Amino acid sequence: LNSTKELFHHLHHQHRDVSALVRFKSKADLWNKINTSSHFCQWWGVTCYGNRVVRLVIEDLYLGGQLVPDSVNRLDQLRVLSLKNTSLTGPIPDLSGLVNLKSLFLDHNSFSGSFPLSVLALHRLRTLDFSFNNLIGPIPPGLALLARLIYLRLDSNRFNGAVPALNQSSLHTFNVSVNNLTGAIPVTAVLLRFGISSFLKNPNLCGEIVHKECNPRPKFFTPATTTTKTAPPPAKSLSQIAQIGLPRPNHGKHSRFVIILTFISGAFILFISIACLIGAVKRRNHTKNHSKEKQSTAVVTFDAAETAEVAAAIEQESEIEEKVKKLQATKSGSLVFCAGEANVYTMDQLMTASAELLGRGTVGTTYKALLDSRLIVTVKRLDAIRLAGVGRDKFERHMESVGALGHPNLVPLRAYFQAKEERLLIYDYLPNGSLSSLVHGTKSSRATPLHWTSCLKIAEDVAQGLSYIHQAWQLVHGNLKSSNVLLGPDFEACIADYCLVALATNPPLTSGDGQEDADAAAYKAPEARHKSLNYQSVKADVYAFGILLLELLTGKQPSKIPVLTLDGMMEWVRKVREEGEKKNGNWREDRDKFGMLTEVAVACSLASPEQRPTMWQVLKMLQEIKEAAVMEECELVMDSTNSGSS
């Protein structure tokens, strides 16, 4: 009975393969070039295994038709699909049924439409070639999740938007040249491996790899009619964030909390909003060329009567009228959403969210807020006294720059708000705590002594995020420390609180906790200690990174890290690790690797800023350590294989 069932099953699948091929041929092969007179496994380009199609390779043949839905997509045993240079047209259909596919070549055709998102579901994919087609729209950031990808060619299409932050170490061929991509090339270890040739002929790409400096605020200072603006980096939508499994908060713990208390009455919002809009119009008159771009992010609330009044005042301004219509439609409060973020919640919803205090920091108080029982965000309420001297425009301009940053190792800023002295920043909520809790423990969790590979991974993540801030956007973090490095859903390190201290005009109120202050002070570079209160520089960030790396390697609080020469520091780190080893039993330390990481940390924390490396150089050093370790590992495996076989 079983074998009858199996036979039936097999025949059913075979039939599926035949009908898939027949449908493919009927719509793609307009000139009947594929000979189908024999058994389907003998068709031109078809290879079977056990009468199931595993390869379909038809190349350099004029087919001229379309790849229609429900044709090749039904070949669920297919490993290789290559239809290169076959003059196919139309969109690339759903391919999510090709669950076993390893290689997909659709290059040198005339495929149009957008990148087929179904490809992102093909987790076995190693080779993907869509080059030389007419594909348009963004390259999906989800490509970064195809962990086995070795070969990716998307060159010579019409793709636009940002380069996704690919970082799968398997990738050895990558090309997105001759497209319309824009913005800063993400600084990931893997993308850094590829030279300028992988990115050529995308006139609006910038960053170290293409030797072109990015403008930190291109959106607002580039004439709207040109296309030379830097596109906002890709940002996950808030609904996507909700889907990636943020933990459900305990409602019992949440106090019903109205984030902004009493100052926003309806009339007040109206007043501020109209003032903003009129201000915007005035500014627009001064900088006529620049206003168009700004419209995409500025969002102001007002109601119908005031709309009519304001609209009358700006009758001649057709672009502003557009804005009026858009704003009437969205009614999203005075929240300004960053980097293309959809307006998925309003100020009202944010105000009535239940919130939990996460902590008080240098520039404000941070809450975890639950919006409509569906979305968790982090809200930072900036300290009005610390930011007292910062005007509305300055704040807005600064947040526009910060909001345009986008990198896998930065906690995304989603929106911001300001009214009178109230200023809020809305970030993604990262569920896995901070690096500080990981290294030093909390009330509820014990400290974890980190293996050198974890130290290296975290250091590399932080170096990537920081290097991106420095070189692509020429901003400065200003407050790097372990409580500002958070762990993402995959325990990747993400930098928080970036570029905020620049706004502080008054010193913080002392916390009264001497220990905490001493630790915070230990990250400060010597040259910054006696300068003005918000002195910052890229080299001061590098210094803080050095201290953070020593904290990671030793598990010691920053204030307990001594100032030593290289040899002294090597010795101290070794001793601390050995003590940890005794306490924690069976660790097999790799002293060389700790030594190399210590050298990097010491170079970063040198007293003289000129002698410290740049974050870019630090990243390279860390990558060299990683590559050396991988080589060693390979040699070990080969040695043991050889000795096993002899």
Ligand SMILES: Nc1ncnc2c1ncn2[C@@H]1O[C@H](COP(=O)(O)OP(=O)(O)OP(=O)(O)O)[C@@H](O)[C@H]1O
């Ligand atoms: N996006 C976030 N997701 C999850 N936790 C966060 C987030 N941002 C901050 N936190 C946590 O909230 C707490 C308070 O953060 P906050 O930034 O206000 O202070 P801090 O990091 O201690 O000091 P500083 O303001 O100097 O950076 C910290 O424990 C921090 O790890």
